[in-house]
Amino acid sequence: xxxxxxxxxxxxxxxxxxxxxxxxxxxxxxxxxxxxxxxxxxxxxxxxxxxxxxxxxxxxxxxxxxxxxxxxxxxxxxxxxxxxxxxxxxxxxxxxxxxxxxxxxxxxxxxxxxxxxxxxxxxxxxxxxxxxxxxxxxxxxxxxxxxxxxxxxxxxxxxxxxxxxxxxxxxxxxxxxxxxxxxxxxxxxxxxxxxxxxxxxxxxxxxxxxxxxxxxxxxxxxxxxxxxxxxxxxxxxxxxxxxxxxxxxxxxxxxxxxxxxxxxxxxxxxxxxxxxxxxxxxxxxxxxxxxxxxxxxxxxxxxxxxxxxxxxxxxxxxxxxxxxxxxxxxxxxxxxxxxxxxxxxx
Amino acid sequence: xxxxxxxxxxxxxxxxxxxxxxxxxxxxxxxxxxxxxxxxxxxxxxxxxxxxxxxxxxxxxxxxxxxxxxxxxxxxxxxxxxxxxxxxxxxxxxxxxxxxxxxxxxxxxxxxxxxxxxxxxxxxxxxxxxxxxxxxxxxxxxxxxxxxxxxxxxxxxxxxxxxxxxxxxxxxxxxxxxxxxxxxxxxxxxxxxxxxxxxxxxxxxxxxxxxxxxxxxxxxxxxxxxxxxxxxxxxxxxxxxxxxxxxxxxxxxxxxxxxxxxxxxxxxxxxxxxxxxxxxxxxxxxxxxxxxxxxxxxxxxxxxxxxxxxxxxxxxxxxxxxxxxxxxxxxxxxxxxxxxxxxxxxxxxxxxxxxxxxxxxxxxxxxxxxxxxxxxxxxxxxxxxxxxxxxxxxxxxxxxxxxxxxxxxxxxxxxxxxxxxxxxxxxxxxxxxxxxxxxxxxxxxxxxxxxxxxxxxxxxxxxxxxxxxxxxxxxxxxxxxxxxxxxxxxxxxxxxxxxxxxxxxxxxxxxxxxxxx
Numbered sequence: 001x002x003x004x005x006x007x008x009x010x011x012x013x014x015x016x017x018x019x020x021x022x023x024x025x026x027x028x029x030x031x032x033x034x035x036x037x038x039x040x041x042x043x044x045x046x047x048x049x050x051x052x053x054x055x056x057x058x059x060x061x062x063x064x065x066x067x068x069x070x071x072x073x074x075x076x077x078x079x080x081x082x083x084x085x086x087x088x089x090x091x092x093x094x095x096x097x098x099x100x101x102x103x104x105x106x107x108x109x110x111x112x113x114x115x116x117x118x119x120x121x122x123x124x125x126x127x128x129x130x131x132x133x134x135x136x137x138x139x140x141x142x143x144x145x146x147x148x149x150x151x152x153x154x155x156x157x158x159x160x161x162x163x164x165x166x167x168x169x170x171x172x173x174x175x176x177x178x179x180x181x182x183x184x185x186x187x188x189x190x191x192x193x194x195x196x197x198x199x200x201x202x203x204x205x206x207x208x209x210x211x212x213x214x215x216x217x218x219x220x221x222x223x224x225x226x227x228x229x230x231x232x233x234x235x236x237x238x239x240x241x242x243x244x245x246x247x248x249x250x251x252x253x254x255x256x257x258x259x260x261x262x263x264x265x266x267x268x269x270x271x272x273x274x275x276x277x278x279x280x281x282x283x284x285x286x287x288x289x290x291x292x293x294x295x296x297x298x299x300x301x302x303x304x305x306x307x308x309x310x311x312x313x314x315x316x317x318x319x320x321x322x323x324x325x326x327x328x329x330x331x332x333x334x335x336x337x338x339x340x341x342x343x344x345x346x
Numbered sequence: 347x348x349x350x351x352x353x354x355x356x357x358x359x360x361x362x363x364x365x366x367x368x369x370x371x372x373x374x375x376x377x378x379x380x381x382x383x384x385x386x387x388x389x390x391x392x393x394x395x396x397x398x399x400x401x402x403x404x405x406x407x408x409x410x411x412x413x414x415x416x417x418x419x420x421x422x423x424x425x426x427x428x429x430x431x432x433x434x435x436x437x438x439x440x441x442x443x444x445x446x447x448x449x450x451x452x453x454x455x456x457x458x459x460x461x462x463x464x465x466x467x468x469x470x471x472x473x474x475x476x477x478x479x480x481x482x483x484x485x486x487x488x489x490x491x492x493x494x495x496x497x498x499x500x501x502x503x504x505x506x507x508x509x510x511x512x513x514x515x516x517x518x519x520x521x522x523x524x525x526x527x528x529x530x531x532x533x534x535x536x537x538x539x540x541x542x543x544x545x546x547x548x549x550x551x552x553x554x555x556x557x558x559x560x561x562x563x564x565x566x567x568x569x570x571x572x573x574x575x576x577x578x579x580x581x582x583x584x585x586x587x588x589x590x591x592x593x594x595x596x597x598x599x600x601x602x603x604x605x606x607x608x609x610x611x612x613x614x615x616x617x618x619x620x621x622x623x624x625x626x627x628x629x630x631x632x633x634x635x636x637x638x639x640x641x642x643x644x645x646x647x648x649x650x651x652x653x654x655x656x657x658x659x660x661x662x663x664x665x666x667x668x669x670x671x672x673x674x675x676x677x678x679x680x681x682x683x684x685x686x687x688x689x690x691x692x693x694x695x696x697x698x699x700x701x702x703x704x705x706x707x708x709x710x711x712x713x714x715x716x717x718x719x720x721x722x723x724x725x726x727x728x729x730x731x732x733x734x735x736x737x738x739x740x741x742x743x744x745x746x747x748x749x750x751x752x753x754x755x756x757x758x759x760x761x762x763x764x765x766x767x768x769x770x771x772x773x774x775x776x777x778x779x780x781x782x783x784x785x786x787x788x789x790x791x792x793x794x795x796x797x798x799x800x801x802x803x804x805x806x807x808x809x810x811x812x813x814x815x816x817x818x819x820x821x822x823x824x825x826x827x828x829x830x831x832x833x834x835x836x837x838x839x840x841x842x843x844x845x846x847x848x849x850x851x852x853x854x855x856x857x858x859x860x861x862x863x
Contacts, residue, residue, distance in 0.1 A: 041784045069787040104784050197363065201399055204359035208368050208402050209477050213355060250358040289440035294403065303476050305403030306444040330362035 004028045005038075005093065009103075013090035013110060021089055021128060025107055028091065038095070038103045041071035044322050045135040047125055048076045049154065055140045060108065063138075065315035067106050068096040070322040073130050074108040077121055081147075085115030087124075122153035129157060136189075136322060138162040143173045155186050162321055164191040164314070166267065168235040171342040178335040187327030188335075191317040192238050199243060199269055199283065202292040202307040206274070206281045212296075221256035221275040222247055227264030237261065237345070238338070239269055245337035246330065257341070266311070285309060369802035371404035372481035372515075373469050377456060377496060378488040379409025379420070383521070387552075388487060389424045390432035391794035396445040397434040398791075400799060404477040409451040410465055420451035433792050448476060456488065457495050462503040469505070480507060480514035483801055487521060494537045501541035508543060519548045519801055522613050524810070526604065527826065528819040535812045548801050549810040553614040555793030557782070558756040560808070562621045562723075563635075565750070565758065572748075573626070575727070577702045582728045582745060583856075584708045586618055587863050589716035591668050593841070594690075598681030605688045607660070607826065610712040616643065616818045617810070618752070619708060622723060623698050632807040636814060643817040647697040649825045656855075658825055659837060659848045661691030663715040666841030673715055673841035689829070689836045690714045693849035695856075709853050709860070715841035721752035722863035740772040747861065756790075757781035 005028045008014050016024045029040055046066075048059035056078040063074045074094065090110040098104035109128060113121045129135055137158045144151055155161060161180055168174060181188040207216050224243055228236035237259070244257045262270070266287065274281040279298025286293055291306040312320075321328075360366045374392075376384055395401050409420050425446070429437050452468050454461025472478050484500065486493060497518075500506050507513030520538070525531030538547050553559055566572055575581070588610050594601040601609060620639035627634040649657050664675040676682060676690050691713035698708065727746040735741040747761040759779045766772040782790065800808055837846035844850075844860065853860055 039781075039784055043785055071785065098781075098784055198399075200359065201363055201365075204357055204363060205368070205399075205403055207357050207359055208370070209404065210370055210479070211477070213357060216358060247359075250361060252358070286440070290438075291440040291444075303404045303447065304444070306440055307399050308397065308438065308441060328362060 008091060008093040009095045009105060011092065013092045015088070015090050018087055018089040018111065018124060021091065021109055025091060025109075028093070028107075038105050039098060040106065041104050042073045042106050042130055042133060043070055044072040045129045045133055046072045046074050046138065046318075046322070047135065047154075047158070048074070048138045048140055050076065050078050050140045051080050052141075053078065056110070056112075059138065059140050060110065062313075062315045062318065064094040064108065065313070066318045066322070067094040067108075068104075069316075069319040071104065071106045072322070073106060073128075073133075075125055075128055076108065076110045077125060078110075078112045079118045079121050080114050081116075081118045083114030085117050086112065087114075087117040087120055088112045119150065122150065122156075125154065126157055134159045136160040136162055138318065142167055142169060143176045145172065145176075155180070155184065158186045160189050160321065160327060161186050162189045162191065162318060164317075165238045166192045166235045168238065170234055171339060173234075174238070174335065174339050174342060178332075178339060181332040181335065188331055189321045189324075189328055190242075190331060191314065191321070192235075193242055193328070193331050193334075194317045194320050195268060195312070196239060196242055196246070197320070198292055198307050198309045199272065200246065202283045202294055202305075202309075203247070203272065203274075205305055205307065206283070206294050206296055215276050215279075216251045217253060218277050219247065219251055219253075219255055219274050220277055221258070223258040223260060223271075223273040224269060225260040225262060225271040225273075226269050227266055228261045229263070229265075229267060231261040231263065234342070236267065237342075239267075241338045241341050241345075242334060243269065243272065244341060245334040249330075249334050249337055259345075365400055367803060368400070368402050369405075369799070369804075370481060371402040371406065371476065371478050372483055372802060373406045373408060373472050373478045374483045374485060374798075374802075375408045375410050375465065375469070376485045376487055377410050377492070378486070379451065380411040380413045380415075381487055383487045384409065385424070385427040386431050387792070387794045388485065388798070390428050390430075390435075391792050391798055393424075393428040393432050393437070393442070393445055394434045394792065395795050395799060397432075397438060397441045400795075401445075404448065405802075406448045406450070406472045406476050406478050408465070408468060408472070409449075410454060410461075411451075412453070412455055414453050415451045417450050421446045421449050424449060433789060433795070456492050456499075459499060459503060462499050462505065466503060466505055482507070482514075482516040483519065484516070485519045490520075490523060490525070490534060493520065493534060497537055497541045506541055506546075508546065510543075515546070515804065516542070517546050517548055517801055517804070518542055519550055521550055523604065523608060524549055524613070524815045525819065526608060528816060528823045531815050531819045535816065538812075544812055545806065547812070548797075548806055549812075549815060550797055551613050551617055551810050552793040552797065553617055553752075554808040554810075555795075555797040556752060557790040557796075558750065558752045559618065559621065561758075562618075562750065563630075567626050576725075578704055578706045580727055581706055582726045583706060583858060584622060585724045585726065585861050586615055586622075586708065586710040586722075587861075588615055588712040588721045589718060589844075589863065590714045591716060591719045593663070593673060593676065593715050594679050594682065596680065598679045602682045602686050602688050605660075605692075606690055606712050606714060607692045607822065611692055611694070611710065612818055612822055613810070615710050615712060618721075618723060619696070619698075619710065620814075622725075623703055623708070625702070630807070632805060632809075632811075635807050636811045640811070640813050640817055641700075642698055643814060643821065645698045645700040645703075646821045647699045648821070649828075651824075651828075654825060654828050657695045657852075659691075659693045659846060659852050660689035660829060661693075661713065661839045661846040661849065662686070662688070662836040663690050663713075663841045664838045666715070666843065668715055668717065668842040675841070676715075687835050691716075691836070691839060691845045691849070693845060693852055695852060707856065709858075711845060711849060711860070713839075713845050716844055717842055719754065720863045722861075723750040723752065724748065724861045724863075725750075726858075726861075735771060735773060738771050740770065743773055744775050749861070749863075751863075755781065755783065757783075 095105040224240045272283045620642045623642045624638040693711040696708040725748040763773045764776045839846040
């Protein structure tokens with residue numbers, strides 16, 4: 001086993017010249033083949049784009065966890081045009097124990113660019129992508145509204161753009177995601193939308209019984225109660241907007257919507273009430289039992305049901321995106337409605 | 347009065363979710379609910395489905411067996427079983443509370459009509475309280491001799507309905523063995539269709555619920571590169587191995603009347619062989635896939651009368667050691683006759699007489715007390731047509747092998763020759779590997795989870811059809827009769843070895859060797 005590999009696998013970031021990244025990675029893996037003690041694996045190229053040291057550390061920690069579930073070549077970029085001019089790179093290895101006690105490892109490359117050298121990042125990242133393997137780009141933080149050429153070049157080889165709209169400070173950010181989804185070959189994925197998956201599952205389960213199916217189009221109103229840290233921040237409202245938009249898009253009719261934002265410690269939806277005319281359906285989060293429970297009562301009554309609702313870390317949400325073999329076809333469908341609702345609220 | 351099954355559109359709120367189709371709530375009745383299969387496999391699988399949110403609200407499970415249990419005692423018993431055997435263990439309290447609300451027990455003797463009356467009352471009560479709408483699934487986790495009685499009484503007590511006759515669905519799941527020969531299989535099937543229609547019958551072969559077995563279809567028919575050379579022109583031979591390191595455990599009584607050929611080859615291995623050899627189906631649906639599998643079974647060449655030994659070897663393990671532990675001989679096992687002639691190992695050379703596979707041998711072997719537990723399929727390709735490097739010193743090329751590991755450590759490996767770096771031309775075999783665990787991380791669902799869900803959804807693609815079962819028996823029956831009339835004992839092999847020497851000779855006569863899986 002090479003010394004370089006042991007250093008990289010122990011968590012040390014090994015500084016390398018950016019012109020020699022691939023060569024150094026090849027050196028790192030050389031010698032592993034005979035021993036069969038380490039399996040090198042990758043299913044995705046995952047590029048995290050950050051602009052601060054804090055985001056860079058967060059992205060590195062998050063993706064090293066997600067690499068255990070979805071092996072990937074991780075490339076973390078920190079690009080700050082306002083910083084001093086530099087272009088530096090490091091390599092490390094993310095390893096975990098796989099079956100039969102073997103170590104499964106994947107590579108992580110860190111690139112830090114400042115000043116005018118930021119413009120060199122897109123071609124450098126492009127050269128480091130493993131061929132014939134899909135590319136995901138996780139944009140950490142708010143989306144850039146300027147420097148369109150830089151963003152466009154970066155996104156050019158990207159199959160999936162991952163954002164977390166909970167950080168968006170303006171409806172225009174949703175507009176950027178919509179434009180990417182509509183006008184480019186890059187599919188959009190939003191972690192804030194992924195967080196709603198269990199709510200969608202629980203809500204869908206209300207309408208699974210054949211006798212409930214026709215009631216989807218009879219939904220008259222919906223009240224969405226969400227817990228937020230700061231009710232004035234746009235990103236905090238997006239989960240509720242997405243839920244309402246999804247319900248309208250899938251039920252194919254406009255629904256009277258009430259948003260109720262409550263200050264609380266854990267962000268996210270707390271309760272959804274559906275007015276079905278002759279009955280009422282409630283989907284509610286039970287944080288102690290970690291489930292969403294559904295209740296339908298009125299003229300129609302169904303057995304209560306639960307959907308597991310574990311608090312998911314960013315790494316788990318990213319894994320969820322990477323494990324979807326096809327891009328999310330629902331997000332492009334609901335984005336226009338969500339934008340419309342956001343504009344109305346403004 | 348019959349309940350008319352309504353035709354409903356798919357739930358639009360399911361669009362884009364991981365599970366786009368969720369079955370309608372039904373009552374699943376497990377006959378033999380006090381048994382091992384229920385505790386180790388069925389209820390843990392159902393709990394895991396509930397845990398993953400794949401069961402509909404109102405799904406109801408009723409255990410039906412002779413021992414006296416209350417609902418509460420049954421639930422406690424099952425919770426313990428789920429904690430031991432469920433893929434998603436330990437049991438999650440919230441999921442369990444919801445799951446247990448739909449779990450009931452009815453005590454009864456399978457041969458007593460009153461027991462069915464009690465069961466029927468419970469079923470109707472659940473229709474009222476849990477929205478199961480008259481939909482029924484009967485899982486017969488009982489020995490096959492009970493099937494005629496259960497089937498007859500279900501019919502007599504009007505507990506079977508069919509959407510084509512204006513009622514909600516009833517489905518019945520039958521466990522192997524589907525008979526012990528062609529005659530008994532036909533009799534079982536005849537009994538089944540007096541009460542049920544063929545499309546209501548789900549014959550479970552848990553191998554078909556395994557991810558890697560299903561991946562055989564994906565490997566062959568979702569990739570463009572394999573199918574063009576998946577034929578006699580490029581393939582030299584195929585090997586299939588199902589090896590178990592354990593002996594007969596507590597199944598000695600049953601196994602001694604069956605043998606490994608009936609227990610493993612007639613069902614699991616012929617299913618694997620069908621999937622490897624079948625033509626592309628016209629659609630991925632139950633009948634199209636099974637039509638093609640049956641064609642393979644129909645094309646199996648009969649064993650030539652009087653020359654069976656050239657094509658089939660049966661063995662029986664003697665004392666030895668497996669994984670460093672002492673293992674008794676088969677005849678010393680519990681409930682096994684001291685002079686038993688039952689085979690615990692079987693190796694066959696099989697031909698599929700059709701255009702694609704003419705004269706390509708399929709070597710299949712299954713055995714107990716072999717060195718390790720492994721199920722493996724290997725496709726051995728013909729050597730390169732012209733040995734370009736043969737005259738160079740240090741060059742010994744080897745045929746390519748595509749190995750598909752069904753269990754454990756599921757995956758696919760391709761062996762090919764590569765140049766050894768250096769100034770001279772030397773070659774060495776290298777392996778390109780794909781492993782499920784490495785690439786996809788998460789543990790795949792248990793075979794029973796998939797198969798139970800498919801039954802609820804009414805998709806029988808992964809279940810054996812009547813003609814599949816009968817065609818397999820029709821092919822194997824003459825060989826089994828020859829063996830039964832042979833007074834000689836099976837060839838002995840030491841526990842912990844790869845079977846009797848005669849099994850090696852079977853393949854080595856053709857200039858080939860068993861692959862070490």
